[in-house]
């Protein structure tokens with residue numbers, strides 16, 4: 001039986017120093033770790049060396065979450081778009097240096113002037129995706145685009161938008177299915193039904209269906225019992241990362257109990 005690989009994102013300790021986060025790596029009940037290359041935990045040569053040493057000591061496998069603060073791959077303002085792409089390409093380079101198995105990134109966010117340029121953000125995003133994909137191929141890094149909630153002005157909140165992006169770019173790019181984000185749109189099951197073969201990574205948290213709370217997996221309106229049953233049904237054997245900011249070890253334990 002294929003089994004999902006349960007891991008954890010270090011997002012929950014972003015408010016702590018990088019060194020404090022580093023010390024936590026051997027205390028977690030999993031070997032699959034997602035590092036957020038942003039803010040206080042942004043990567044550099046020294047930190048990559050430290051993380052690689054930790055991976056060797058504790059037998060860890062990394063994925064890297066791209067920076068997302070003030071990043072917009074669909075920005076209509078050229079200097080801003082270029083700054084985003086520059087930072088993202090640097091992060092891809094970091095993921096490659098870290099031997100990360102996957103690099104996860106966010107789609108475009110609508111802007112206050114987007115309504116005057118219908119669809120410009122979508123087309124700009126597709127061009128950015130093409131650039132990032134080419135760069136990732138050069139670095140030998142696998143990448144996956146994440147679904148984000150439409151209510152927070154993001155594109156790519158529904159399976160239809162992913163179908164449209166595939167049609168436009170014709171790239172075999174994978175999806176990171178964020179269950180919490182999909183819950184805000186009532187789209188969890190549609191994603192699993194329509195795009196099972198594209199989902200190569202999952203972010204697991206929970207919420208009340210209204211705001212993106214990143215609660216532990218047991219704390220919200222997502223019922224993980226039928227959800228994990230449907231993941232087993234499609235033979236999902238890739239990574240599922242706890243991306244909550246509370247109840248970390250309980251969430252890992254819950255997923256292990258449901259999936260393994």
Ligand SMILES: [Mn+2]
Nearest residue numbers: 146178203243
């Ligand atoms: Mn996520």
